[in-house]
Amino acid sequence: MDRIVSIYAPGEANVPVRGSGQAADRLAQVIALVREHAGATDADLRSALEARAPASLKALVNDFSDYRAFVVRMESPIDGRRLLPADPAEVLAYVQDCRAHGQKPATIRRRLASLRALHGLAGLADPTGSPQLRAMLKELAGQGVAAPLQVSSRKPAFTLEILLEACEETPPGLRDAALLAVACEAGLKVSQVLALAARQVVPGAEGQGLLRLAGAPERVLTGETFQRVDRWCRAAGIAEGALFRRVAVVRAKGREGRSPVPLAKLAWNARAGDGHLGERQARTARTDYVVGEHGLTAAAVRDIVRKVAGRAADLGLVALHGREREAAIAALRLQSLWCRGASDEAVRGD
Structure with missing residues (x-):
C-alpha cells in the first residue's frame, strides 16, 4: 500500500510535546x-x-x-x-x-x-x-585508567564514514548526516554544534562551504559536507535560526476499505459508527515529519550519535555484537569521531 509523506517546515505544524513540556531553567x-x-x-x-x-x-x-x-x-x-x-x-x-x-x-x-x-x-x-x-x-x-576496548575487527569499529553510511534518506537522517559531518570535519564540541545557526554555513569557492564561528577564523568544509547541510536545510525549510533542530515523526497506519454489510447479517447488538456497521473508509498510510523551531539539546545530540551507531551495527557495517556492541556505543562521543584532517586549532574548539 502507498504511503503519504509530508514534511512541515518550522512553524507550519505543532511539534508533539514530550512529557509535561516544561523544560527546567x-x-x-x-x-x-x-x-x-x-x-x-x-x-x-x-x-x-x-x-x-x-x-x-x-x-x-x-x-x-x-x-x-x-x-x-x-x-x-x-x-x-x-x-x-x-x-x-x-x-x-x-x-x-x-x-x-x-x-x-x-x-x-x-x-x-x-x-x-x-x-x-x-x-x-x-x-x-x-x-x-x-x-x-x-x-x-x-x-580511572580503563583498559582499551578490544574489538574483533573483521570490519572496522565506528568511524565517521560508517555512521554517515547508516543515515537514512529521511529528514531526521539528513539532519543527522549533516550534524555528524560538520561537527567532525570542523572539530566542534557539542556546545558549538548547539549554537550553530543556518546563516553560519555559506557557499565557498569550488563547491566547498565556509563555516563562520563567532570570534574564530572561517573553517572550510568539503563540498560533500556542504551538500549534506544544504540538503538538510532544503528538506526542513530552514533559512534562519538554529541549524540543527528536533524532527518529530508522526506515523499513521493504512487500512483497506470495506463495503457495508446488509442489515440482516448484522448482529443485534452491532454498534453504530465507521467500521461497526460493516462500512469502513479506506485510509492511506502516512508519515509526517514536523521540524521544530528551536535547536537541539546536548542530550539529543548524544542520542543521535548513539542511535546512528546502533543502526550501523544493525546493518552489519561494524562487527560488534552483544556487550561489546553496547560498550562501544555507550563510549561513543562526537570527539571520538573527529577527522584526522581537522587542524589543531579546530580541534581545540572553545
Whole structure:
C-alpha cells in the first residue's frame, strides 16, 4: 500500500510535546541553589553563569543535589543550615561514601569539580584541597585508567564514514548526516554544534562551504559536507535560526476499505459508527515529519550519535555484537569521531 509523506517546515505544524513540556531553567536553579546555601547576589551569579553551557549547569545542580542528599543522610535533618562553604572533613567523608557505593572515579572527580565551581561562584574557599583528599584523588586517578576496548575487527569499529553510511534518506537522517559531518570535519564540541545557526554555513569557492564561528577564523568544509547541510536545510525549510533542530515523526497506519454489510447479517447488538456497521473508509498510510523551531539539546545530540551507531551495527557495517556492541556505543562521543584532517586549532574548539 502507498504511503503519504509530508514534511512541515518550522512553524507550519505543532511539534508533539514530550512529557509535561516544561523544560527546567538550569540557570535559575543554580542561582537559587547558591543564593540559598551561600547568600550570593543574583547579579554576580548571573553574569558568571551565562557563559556556561546548559549541560554544565545541569551537572552543577545534579552533583550538588547528590552531595546534599549525603549530608541529609548523615545528619538527618540538617535543620536548614547552609551547605556552602562545605566542611573539608564532610567532603572527604562524601568521597568515601561515593566509593563505598561503587561510583566511578570519573563521576567522583566531576562531583568534586562541581563543588569547587559552586564555591568559586559564591566567592568561597575551595573545600577540596585537603592533603587527605588529594591523596584519595591521586588513588582514584590510578583507578580511572580503563583498559582499551578490544574489538574483533573483521570490519572496522565506528568511524565517521560508517555512521554517515547508516543515515537514512529521511529528514531526521539528513539532519543527522549533516550534524555528524560538520561537527567532525570542523572539530566542534557539542556546545558549538548547539549554537550553530543556518546563516553560519555559506557557499565557498569550488563547491566547498565556509563555516563562520563567532570570534574564530572561517573553517572550510568539503563540498560533500556542504551538500549534506544544504540538503538538510532544503528538506526542513530552514533559512534562519538554529541549524540543527528536533524532527518529530508522526506515523499513521493504512487500512483497506470495506463495503457495508446488509442489515440482516448484522448482529443485534452491532454498534453504530465507521467500521461497526460493516462500512469502513479506506485510509492511506502516512508519515509526517514536523521540524521544530528551536535547536537541539546536548542530550539529543548524544542520542543521535548513539542511535546512528546502533543502526550501523544493525546493518552489519561494524562487527560488534552483544556487550561489546553496547560498550562501544555507550563510549561513543562526537570527539571520538573527529577527522584526522581537522587542524589543531579546530580541534581545540572553545
